[in-house]
Amino acid sequence: MDLNPHVGRYLEYSKMLIKDRFVYKINLLLMMAFQIMSPIVMLFVWTAIYLASGVSAINNFTLAQIITYFFIVSAMNAIAPNTAQAISDDIKYGNMFGILTRPLSYVGSVISYAAGHMFVDATVVGIPIIILVTVLMHISLSLYTWMLFVAAIILMLVLSIMAEFLIGCLSFFFIDIGGVATMFTFIMQFFSGGLIPLNLLPHGISQVVYALPFQFMLYTPAAIFTGALSSSQAIVSLEIGIVWSLVFLVLCTAMWHGVKRHIDSVGV
Amino acid sequence: MEEIIKVNKLSKSFKSYQSLQGKKIFLASLRRRPYTKKALNEMSFKVKKGEIVMLLGENGSGKSTLIKTLVGILHPDSGEAEVMGMTPWKNRIKLAWKYGMISGAHNQMFWNLPAIDTFEYVKGLYEIPEKEYQKRLRYFVKLLNLEEVCKRQVRTLSLGERMKCNFVSAVLHLPEIVFMDEATIGMDLSSVINLRKALLDMQKNYNTTFFITTHIVDEIKALAEHVIIIDRGTVVFDGTKSALQKFFGKKKQLEIHFGKKIDKERYKKHGKVVEAGENYLKLEINAERLKERGIITLLNSEDVLDYNVSEPDLVYVLSRFYGRKKV
């Protein structure tokens, strides 16, 4: 297959990043272990909560569902790339030099970076967690639900990359955005259901949260998988998510134009 | 011969901040004063295809800024530049196919992987055919003694080994022009000599142009055909090596260590006193005068413990160009 040379270049770059990540295999395995620990902690916490409450469901969420939910959230967190920090490091530590002195566009290299990391994290962490929880919790989804779940993951990745890109681009103006990126991650974790399922939030807060795009980053795939969202609700949700993707695309395009104008005046 | 680089009144400034010092360190770090540094100041020059150009200048003179502007990483405030017929900052990616870049300050290898992996990456990136790639790789690896080095993780390599690998990764695609910004730092003498051989081979066989920044005078003598000296962002000398050599080629520096205190005035008749201490003297002297009886007698005298004849150092050469340093 003769790939368009433009794509071929970026595949080469992705390949190298994937190779780079597999160098310290122990680090990768340990990161996998720690990624699994997060939902295991939630398993103990929520088991204690349900035991203390003596109920089988809280806001229509059973204990099994909530445990499954947190495992899927953990898998999504693992797969979503940390592009903002990578962009910040490129500028702070001069790593951009190695990209800009090669025939690669910076945006292309960012996408390649994200693709490479997603591939590794999905292979080593994300997919094994999904398989593990499917087997342990005896999950049986229809093919249609699996397709909706995969579509939700793709939407999650697209939105995450764009959101991270927006934050990361701030590095062109402020150099060190570690604090901003981390703050965004915290806020995103809360509003996307990473801390607590969105359907357990008090009514007033949940109304605000459902109006924001963050729900598609963690809550939507996890809710589809656990059945908290029916198929018809999932379709509507995904449609709204696609609209948000277009909004983010416009924002990213505008941001990149701003960055290029800034670079035009001062360079990198 | 065709001009491959054309620079016309290129200017570039950087804005930064100085921390104001004060007794209370914490508060002092909160007070900053902006300052502007003019890195390039209406710089103009041309480079012909196939030339080896040496760019000389002290630290902070604008060498790296110039190179980064010529490869399109930095955008100038004003002026024009053309590299291979393209404006660098407008055609960065298109230009990047055709040049190679090595910088002593930036590593371009994948840190956790063996160097050979980066070479493979370059092969894929620039679509070098496998046979050609193997041929070029064999050549450079043998020349720079990298047979075992290139199989090790880059992070475990010494600085010199890394620079050699950086060089290979920058030239594997046989670019038309190679920018080298302090690319020989950390290299041992035999590697430097072999690197020079590679440069000259590439120039001869592929008409490759080399644009090299350095402050090692020996490199100028060995390689340069075209020398550009810059100071504070301005070109202060732009000419051939022979023109430069004409200036200091006939000059030598004679260092003499005496066994007793000396009066430097006594020795002014032999040459220009560049430096003098209690029992030490450095003279600038024409090469022919070394054979004169007066000098021979001086050097053979009992008072002389040791002496050394050398080329004038770069600081001295530069100072002669713009006379701002006291000698």
Added chain:
Amino acid sequence: MAYRMQYLFWFLNYVLQVIMTFIFITIIYQVSNGIGGWSYPQMLLLSATTLIVIGMAKYFIDISWVSQGLMNGNFDTLLTKPMPDYLTFFTSTNSSGAFGGIISGIVLFAYAASQLSFNILNVVDFAVMISLGSVVAILFVMVAIIGSYSFFKGGGWVNWMFNIISNITKYPLSIYGIAGSLIFTFVIPIGFANYYPVEALSGKISTMEIAVLIVFSLTMIYLLSRTFNRLYKSYSSGMG
């Protein structure tokens, strides 16, 4: 302080962590009867103590910076300075924002404590145990960093591990069963820094148990110090 805005953001990040913890616990206690027999103020107290201890550990040690420095050889710049080995881990760059965690943790602690009553003996026990426990926690982090470098020549995961452990020990160790309690007491000894001091403050453990825990803390300090000194010798500069 060279990047002032960044310091502000890091400071706010740690404050945000505390706020998120508060929101999480508040929501949990609104929709359920709570966790492991701990009341709402007690749970806040435990979380606040954990966040204060984490804040202190991160304030003194920039885990990412030290781990990276060991791997890429930047640590050399500290070893050429005239300071004791353990202090080299305390010289860090971006961790000063953790002060935000300490301050906001104290605020949360004060809020939780205002809803409870303590006797003076419990307060003294708490002060002694948390002081010793914090030393244990900080030493444990240092050993984890240098151990990761010594055995795996890596360290990127230590920060992650510390964050996970912090999350784990924000909740009563009793919810993890006997095995979990033992692990987070003797294997990953963070329990000495938060859970047991808060249990002492809340009067949930006896004087004898407190005495035993203090002795264990001192033993852990001794063992961790020895381990650190031994592993520290394995550092070889990452740069060629």
